[in-house]
Amino acid sequence: MPVHKVQGYIRQCLDSLLDPDLPNLEVIAVDDASPDGCGEILDEFAERDSRVKVRHLTENVGLGHARNVGLDMATGDYVWFFDSDDYATEGAVKAICERLAETRPDVLMFDYARAYWNGKVKRSIINYLFREPPAPDVFTLEERPSVLEMMMTAWNRAIRREFLLDLGLRFSGGYYEDVNVTYPILMAAERLSLLDRVCYIYRQRRRGAITRTTGAKHFDAFAQYDRIFAFMDQMGPKADQFRELMFNRTIWHLLVIIERGDRVHPSENERFFAEMSKTYNRYRPEGHVPPDDKPLLAEKHRLIQKNDYRGFQRLGPGSVKAKAKKPARKANNLRKRGLLYSKSVAKDRYYQMQRRLPIDENLAVFAAYWYRGYACNPAAIYEKTRELAPHIRCVWIVKPGARKSMPEGVDYVVAGGAEYYRTLARAKYFVNNVNFPDHLVKRPGQVHLMTQHGTPLKKMGLDQMEYPVGANDMDFKALITRSDRWDYLVSSNPLSTEAWERGFPCKYEMLEIGYPRNDRLVTATDEERARLRAEIGIPEGATAILYAPTHRDYQRRYSPMFDIGKVVEQLGQDHVLLLRAHYYYKIKNMAADLGWPEGRVIDVSGHRSVEELSIASDALLTDYSSIMFDYANLDRPIVIYANDWETYKLTRGVNFDLTATPPGVVATTETELVDAFVSRAAWSDTAQKAREAFRARFCPWDDGHAAERAVRRLFLGEQVPNPPA
Structure with missing residues (x-):
């Protein structure tokens, strides 16, 4: 192999x-x-x-x-x-x-x-x-x-x-x-x-x-078939019975190469045809008759024998194929006969007009989580861009409801407005952790950086096709069309590189640079940690457990996988649970609504930064969320609650067996979950060794400089270590 x-x-x-x-x-x-x-x-x-x-x-x-x-x-x-x-x-x-x-x-x-x-x-x-x-x-x-x-x-x-x-x-x-x-x-x-x-x-x-792949290497075929006929010559008369069939197979294959249109460059077609003619006349068996039961093929044989490339071209379909370009769809496909100017048509016309104007070489668009706000890898890259490339004007795109959450001093436009379309049309750079909407038209000269937003324990991209529950009627053709816009794709670790190449087989440059959002975890200080704990309201001396579960594709709505109130009571007064529900769910103060112990379950689902929550906490409790890969950088206890691991594997698909190589303790029942913290098993030497091995495997490039590498590659055009030494 x-x-x-x-x-x-x-x-x-x-x-x-x-x-x-x-x-x-x-x-x-x-x-x-x-x-x-x-x-x-x-x-x-x-x-x-x-x-x-x-x-x-x-x-x-x-x-x-x-x-x-x-x-x-x-x-x-x-x-x-x-x-x-x-x-x-x-x-x-x-x-x-x-x-x-x-x-x-x-x-x-x-x-x-x-x-x-x-x-x-x-x-x-x-x-x-x-x-x-x-x-x-x-x-x-x-x-x-x-x-x-x-x-x-x-x-x-x-x-x-x-x-x-x-x-x-x-x-x-x-x-x-x-x-x-x-x-x-x-x-x-x-x-x-x-x-x-x-x-x-x-x-x-x-x-x-x-x-x-189009190129001159396809001419190698002639030497390969020369070797076959030389072998037949060495066999002597025994090979004569195979010459007719072998000759026909040779010409068939050479025709496939020249007629496909994506192998021999058009400028080389005539030379390839001439070589094919030489091969034809060199190895044509005595008494060979073109296959008259297939008139078009027989005519091709005759033209090849005579080296009549012009005649071969005139055969039309079935001969040399040029790469046909599909007629471009009219951009203004929203206007129908009798339709008056609607808002959508007006926006589309405005967007078309803006796309005819010059690209602003110093304008960059940032977005995260379908315009939900300022977060994740794009936020880390944004902050480093302002430091290292101040000539770049950075603009975020947000939904109307996210305007209040934007940090002071961060420039933004609201999705759907005129300024939004102008920015999409004129910006040079685009940075996002998910795909931009289908209506975005990537102009020649625009550059897209996709950061993704987690290490893929679960199957992603085309890998999801084998898991219809997780795919949830996804349009994979549209997904790949959107992904074809990427010029750069960030990888956080070797597993991610493997999964991205397989799940998104598009033409981009893989940036194996670590995760920009993890820079903050690597460089966090004790002073920052103390400040964040006070802001969140973590009691002095309490063990703060960050509980961040992932989304279940087989569930209609969020449902805790264990009795949170009961578990918190068993953990004791010196433990606090920071509940971070998955962003798919619209939840308001779940702790209060469900009557969980006041002050002991702090709902932080709406907190501005999961990185800050990680820094403030003492341990992580999760299931299959990608937060575990980020949190491992902190070298703090991690407990995996895997009560439905088999179901999750079957419905979502996974890239490795988490239960075999976990970042710490694995619990499958509430009793085991409570014991992992009460007995301090999560802090044991065994758990630490597992965490060290996990961190070595999945955090090899997180050194606090991932965002810098992204900025230097994207905005400054520098080559960066890939992966970092």
């Missing part, structure tokens, strides 16, 4: 292969000098599973040569070359092993399905080849030549290792590196077998697929 820049997918890949019932399995992962976190992830798997062998290369050698490195390391009877951003279906590895044991072939072919970024999974369109006509358990290519028409990749077949080594075949460099292995082994094999089962999921990544 060659591994390079797939940190968002490699865990699923390895998990799909490491069947616990197969002790003799050997997974060889070749870290092809991957610049991201792949190497560390591989080492993590190897440490806990002896079946995983890792080789770290010091230089990037490419997919083909990395496969050769893995082949040289292999000791098994059979080898399966696997791409590290794909994954095996459930039970596939075991099914393949059983079929190999039954038939002992030189090559076993099995089926695959394509998994698209929008959640669609589609079996290969040639799956009928596994069944028509019914194949014997073992056969040769001469007996079933249609096998040569199957996908020519390395990952849809298991190969007897000694057979491959004896042939002397090696994967080559460049694009299409596997065809000069995958075709010849079928011709040379004395025993072929089929497994009519989808074993492999071929991920159609939205971006990052090498062979769907």
Whole structure:
């Protein structure tokens, strides 16, 4: 398994292969000098599973040569070359092993399905080849030549290792590196077998697929097919029976490359066609007749043979495709026949007009939580911008109801007004911890920084497609369209980087800089802590527990997961609970409404800053909220109340098992919850060691300078350590 820049997918890949019932399995992962976190992830798997062998290369050698490195390391009877951003279906590895044991072939072919970024999974369109006509358990290519028409990749077949080594075949460099292995082994094999089962999921990544990248590397295909025909020459007369079919497959593939429109650059099409003509005339079998049952294809063959590129162009659809640009929708799509000027049409016209005016190079827009107010990472970046880039004029966007909460001296506009649309149209920079609304049109030259607002314990973005309860009818296409506006995306830790790359496969620069909002936690002083405790009303000498639960997608309204009044009574007079309900819920003074002990439960749901609440508290009580990752920076006790962990996993989806690697004590009942504080287990050495390990894993970049790094990269154009040393 060659591994390079797939940190968002490699865990699923390895998990799909490491069947616990197969002790003799050997997974060889070749870290092809991957610049991201792949190497560390591989080492993590190897440490806990002896079946995983890792080789770290010091230089990037490419997919083909990395496969050769893995082949040289292999000791098994059979080898399966696997791409590290794909994954095996459930039970596939075991099914393949059983079929190999039954038939002992030189090559076993099995089926695959394509998994698209929008959640669609589609079996290969040639799956009928596994069944028509019914194949014997073992056969040769001469007996079933249609096998040569199957996908020519390395990952849809298991190969007897000694057979491959004896042939002397090696994967080559460049694009299409596997065809000069995958075709010849079928011709040379004395025993072929089929497994009519989808074993492999071929991920159609939205971006990052090498062979769907336009460039001159696609000319590598000619050298790869030269190698195949050279191998056939070495085979002698035995290969003659395959030349017609192999020739047709070659021309078919070269046509796919030139006709796709996203591989060969338009300026290179004529040169590619000329090379295709040379290949055609060099390897055309004696007596070859173009496929007359397909007139258009037959005509293409004739044009290729004559190197008539102009005639090929005239064929129209089905020949070279230029990237068609969809006609732009008229911006003023709100005006209908007979409709008088409404407020929405007037705003839209005004917004259009403002977008035709120059961009203000020193104007920056800040927003947080769907315009709820001044908060989170954008607030931290805003404050550092005023210090380091005072030439930038910073304007916040807020809802009408949030105006009173804005700090004194902070400039803002109210969403929906004329000044709001003018600011959206003219600003150079945009900073938000959620997406801006769909009506925002990103102009050329505008720059967007997405900070997100928490480390993703739960599934996010496209990962939510497998969890419909959590997705709640989300329009994923619209989500990705909004995310395509990002130029920069902040990551707080390696887990976040993996999740963001997988959940938001868009073209942005990942800023692995830590969380700006956590700067304040790292730099907090005793004086600040004392001041905040007094402001909040925490009694002198009391243990203040910040209770910050997360939202439950399977609940209609907020419902405490334990009897807060009862638990507070059991904690004793020297404990105070600071209740911070999730921002999804509109709650006013819940403590008073429900009759909880006066002065012992302080409702801080409306407090201006969760960072201030964290600094003021002595311990954190949460469930699956991302606040735990921030709070770990304070090195104070954390208790996880996981009474519905299994339900949460099934309905929302998670990126790791929190109960296996918690930041402290895990409680699943009210009794355990109370005991974690009363017995001081949350302050124990065991809890501290767990917290230290958690902090090392999830807070490696929080050093108090994350906001500075964001400002220097976004507003000052400086390169910053990524991640920080």
